[in-house]
Amino acid sequence: MQFVRTFIAFFDTSSDSLEFRRAQYAELSRQVPLMYGIVVINMVMLALTHVDRAPAVLTIWLPAAFVVICVLRAIKMMRARKRIPTDEVIERSLRTVVWLACTLGAAISVWSLLLFGYGDAYAKSQNTFFTGITIVTVITCLRPLKQVAPAIFVLVVIPTIVFLGLQEHEVFRAIALNMLLVMGGMMVVMQRSHSDFRQRVEKEIELAAQHRQLQSLNGTICQMANEDALTGLANRRCFFERLEQQIAASTSGNEPFAVGILDFDGFKPVNDIFGHSVGDRLLQEVACRLSSSLPENALLARLGGDEFALILLTPGSDEDLQKTCREALDALVPAFVFEEGSVTVSATCGLSRFPEAGGTAGELYEKADLALYYLKQNDRGAVTIFSDLHAEENRQAAAVAHRLRAVESEDVFHLEYQPIVNRDGRAIGFEALARWDDAVLGRVSPDVFIRAAEQAGTIGKITMPLFRKALQAARAWPDDVKLSFNLSARDVCSPKTMTALLEEIDKAGIDHGRLILEVTESAIMQDFSRATLALQAAREKGVCVALDDFGTGYSSLSYVRRLPIDRIKLDRSFTLDIERERVARDIVATMASLCHSLDLECIVEGVETVTQMQILAAAGVSGYQGYLFSRPMPEEAVGSYLAGQAGRARRPQAV
Structure with a gap:
């Protein structure tokens, strides 16, 4: 057997x-x-x-x-x-x-x-x-x-x-x-x-077997070279390679497509407040939401940090293209919940179309970036397609930047002052507002030249001369009238500039308590940790800090409670519909109550009618600023305004 x-x-x-x-x-x-x-x-x-x-x-x-x-x-x-x-x-x-x-x-x-x-x-x-x-x-x-x-x-x-x-x-x-x-x-x-x-x-x-293993290894290496390690999306190298390939394919086939760049508001503070591990998880969740909300044939890539880009192969009409991207951004609206806390972010998207915006990868990317930049300055959280408007904005910004390099800041910039009043209509302070009347460009909006100066890295040359002028003007005011001065993102994140500002206060011989440094939410979020330390140092010297334009940026209570601030200034957008919409009134009342609970002053900008002021007063707002009380005025007119403020408080008139 x-x-x-x-x-x-x-x-x-x-x-x-x-x-x-x-x-x-x-x-x-x-x-x-x-x-x-x-x-x-x-x-x-x-x-x-x-x-x-x-x-x-x-x-x-x-x-x-x-x-x-x-x-x-x-x-x-x-x-x-x-x-x-x-x-x-x-x-x-x-x-x-x-x-x-x-x-x-x-x-x-x-x-x-x-x-x-x-x-x-x-x-x-x-x-x-x-x-x-x-x-x-x-x-x-x-x-x-x-x-x-x-x-x-x-x-x-x-x-x-x-x-x-x-x-x-x-x-x-x-x-x-x-x-x-x-x-x-x-x-x-x-x-x-x-x-x-x-x-x-x-x-x-x-x-x-070794050859297959080597091929697999090469495939893995190739995948690693083209894939973002954190999110699994295409990386910058892969994105531009695919963009070049798509340009070649679309040129031969005469097929249009679109390139988009997405920039997010709220990422940097997440790392500062919750740590980088939460920031990494947030990026992964964002990538997941965007991928699931975009068309299957779209390429989504992470270019680095919180910058994402996409290629849409069948964009359709401008309306269809914007709708597709809008739906993707809407997917980010619900809060991201982690063990460490909940996080809310928003995104802005600039788009460019092939071949209208350009015939090379560099041109398409640049035009999408210009559209994105325009939105970030004018309408965050929106979607737009590159057009002649953005090209003109870019041309004007270049002209402003050129003139900034050619002029002397000490001579060409000046200040106007707008009062901030209490419920009785009495001025409790003035906000110093930068102005530039150029011989070539005419009057340039503060938003434009400050943004251009920030990009050029010369904002400090504007800030310091204007701050000295503001201090000199405030010396002539009564001791109970405060001076509010705006700081840019670069100012508040620059230890050198912040130290120089405090030294100027000492030189002027003005009580530090009369100074209020106004910073926007977006400026703080440029570098949350450094900005917070700088503002805390100013407060320790007795200087007050105001969070300006509240409601146009992040408006997150998790950030507000960590900021060393004494005052919140609600943006003028809160007052636009306050006479017609109950929701707007309820929001203002809620914010006023919040400020009272946090022991913060609540100032509302853009007050233009007596009715608005009455509604705001009933809501608990403690201070007001707007054309109802005065337009911005030159330094010489401040004395006259203070002398007659009692009469103006009794007989306010809309402008």
Whole structure:
């Protein structure tokens, strides 16, 4: 029983690996047809020499049957080379080759030995030659199969040797001995050849596996080179490569597409307040929300920090394009909730269209960036497509920047002052407002030249001269009238500028408590940590801090409660609809109550009618600023205003 199991196991071809069996099949598909061809030629030649000597069954019918079988097998193997077989077909074919080799080998051997007795000495020599050549051909061609050589030796060689050894003539006994020695040596050679074949195939398999591993590694490296490690989105390199490819494809196919740049408000404070781990998770969540809300064929990329970009392949009309991006931005509206706290961010998107905005990647990106920049200054949280308006804005900004470099700040900039009053209409302070009347450009809006000076890094050259002028003007005011002075983002984040401002207060001999430094939310969020430290240092000196334009930036209570401030100034947008909409009144009342709870002054800008003031007073607002009380005035007019303020408080008139 054990012998049977061992015998069956020896002929089992499924014990080898799939890769090795495939290599065996490929080798045999080339060798087997040749082997059958040689065997057929040998059989035909042997049969022809015995036609007149042996029975027809041995010279015609049996050889014909063998030839048919060999030819059919050869044709089948030749056809198989044109197809990619399955593993099951390969296993079945290998098993068939082994059993056919053994069966046909034994059958043909018996046939040749049966013919041996019908021939003369020459025919017997041919028979012996046929047997030897056939054996060598079979074991050589079937070298990839380790089972064939031993099986042929046992089933064919040994019986043939015994048969020849029993012949009377000593030549056949010598042939038998020679065959035994030669075939024994052939068995060793074939086994070594099979071993070499196996080693070669296994080496090829190993090399193929290493090649696949290297390709996988290269693919991983390539993916890493084109993928943002944090979010899994395309990175800057991949974005611009895809943009170049899309330009080439769209140029040949005349297909429009759009490029978008997204900038987020609220990211930097997250790192400062909650830590970088929360900031990283926020970026991942933002990437996930944006990806799920954009069309499937859109490419979303993270260019770095909190800057994202996208390529929209089927933008449609301008309205469709803006709607698509608006829906993506709306996906960011719900708060992002983490264990450390909830975070709210908003995004602004500038777009450019191909080919209208440009024909190169640099032009498209630049135009989208210009559209984004325009929105960040005028309408944060919106979506816009680059147009001539943005180009003109850029041209004007360049002209302003050029003039800023050409003028002396001490001479060309001046201040106007707008009063801030209490409920009685009495001025409790004045806000100093920067003005620039240029000989070339005419009157330039403060938003424009301050922004240009910030970008050029020269805002400090404007801030310090104007601050000295404001301090000089305030020295002539009553001691209970305060001076409010606006600081830009660069000012509040510059330790050098903040130190210089405090030194100027000391030089002017003014009580630090009379000074109020006004900063916007967006300025603080440029660098929350540094701005907070700078403002805290100012407060320690007795200077008050006001959060200006509240409601136009982040308006997050989680930020407000961490800021060292004494006053909140509600933006004029709160007063626009306060007479018509109850919601607007409720918001102001809520903010006034919040300020009272936090022990903060609540000042509202943009008050223009008596009704507005009455509503604000009823809501609990403590201070007001707007045209109802006065437009901004030159320094010379402040004294007259203070002298007549009691009368103006009793008889306010809209302007």
